[in-house]
Amino acid sequence: MGLFDKFTKTFDKHGYDLDGYDKYGYDKKGWDKNGYDKNGYNKDGYDKKGYDKNGYDKKGWDKNGYDKKGFKNGYDEEGFDYKGYGVDGYNKKGYDKKGYDKDGYDARGFSLDGINIDTKTTFDSSGYNKKGYDEDGYASDGFNKNGYNIEGYNKNGYNKDGFDLAGYDKKGYNVDGFNKEGFNKNGYDGNGFNENGYNQNGFDLDGYDENGYDSNGYDKLEYDCLGYDKEGYNQEGYNKFNKKKNEESENSSESFDV
Numbered sequence: 072m073g074l075f076d077k078f079t080k081t082f083d084k085h086g087y088d089l090d091g092y093d094k095y096g097y098d099k100k101g102w103d104k105n106g107y108d109k110n111g112y113n114k115d116g117y118d119k120k121g122y123d124k125n126g127y128d129k130k131g132w133d134k135n136g137y138d139k140k141g142f143k144n145g146y147d148e149e150g151f152d153y154k155g156y157g158v159d160g161y162n163k164k165g166y167d168k169k170g171y172d173k174d175g176y177d178a179r180g181f182s183l184d185g186i187n188i189d190t191k192t193t194f195d196s197s198g199y200n201k202k203g204y205d206e207d208g209y210a211s212d213g214f215n216k217n218g219y220n221i222e223g224y225n226k227n228g229y230n231k232d233g234f235d236l237a238g239y240d241k242k243g244y245n246v247d248g249f250n251k252e253g254f255n256k257n258g259y260d261g262n263g264f265n266e267n268g269y270n271q272n273g274f275d276l277d278g279y280d281e282n283g284y285d286s287n288g289y290d291k292l293e294y295d296c297l298g299y300d301k302e303g304y305n306q307e308g309y310n311k312f313n314k315k316k317n318e319e320s321e322n323s324s325e326s327f328d329v
Contacts, residue, residue, distance in 0.1 A: 177201075 080088045087093055096103045106113045116123045126133045137143045145152050155162045161173065170177045180188040181201040189196055198205045208215045218225045224236065233240045243250045253260045263270045273280045283290045289301070298305045308316045 091098050111118045121128045165172045185201040187195045203210045213220045223230045228235045238245045248255045258265045268275045288295045303310045
């Protein structure tokens with residue numbers, strides 16, 4: 072649209088010409104005749120040269136041929152591949168994939184044979200071999216290859232049998248199966264009583280349950296739950312038939328005399 076067209080074209084009350092474009096050349100959705108918005112990008116997000124807002128084309132390459140991760144033909148601007156190695160096989164620190172430099176030594180100065188470049192022995196100046204263990208088999212953190220220190224405990228504080236320095240396992244039980252409070256996994260102490268003082272059958276040390284009755288159903292005064300003793304009488308001396316013990320005895324005597 073030329074300058075002359077802006078003044079000669081007819082626009083409706085919304086500001087659009089017969090073709091549906093405003094005086095700037097954009098339709099109601101914001102696209103020009105070529106399908107680009109005011110910022111110069113099409114519906115797919117690419118400019119006329121084929122690059123998006125971040126400068127990458129549809130294949131993910133920038134104008135210089137680098138991808139979004141900064142690599143060109145598999146190498147970055149410094150000449151290293153995705154794993155950090157150059158065409159010669161060494162990384163930025165000068166080590167190959169196995170961890171050795173061009174002279175055949177690793178970062179700690181050990182050769183492939185395990186000889187240290189400085190000490191000429193299998194141990195470095197700090198006293199550790201190629202694998203990081205001293206003559207006694209312990210690493211600098213104090214643990215051997217099995218993960219135990221000189222006292223026999225691992226980093227979590229447990230020995231080979233699974234007990235800590237205090238003698239308890241991860242669940243809090245000692246070798247005898249009791250916790251610090253003295254109870255086993257079922258909640259009973261060494262004598263077979265729980266924290267409330269009752270055994271597995273529900274009786275305390277004196278042989279009474281939580282309601283105060285023994286295994287025969289009698290309390291400490293030797294009365295059952297209904298209030299009768301072993302002979303069938305309550306504390307007032309009456310049986311279930313409301314007969315007093317003395318009356319029962321007298322009736323028995325009279326019957327015998329007759």
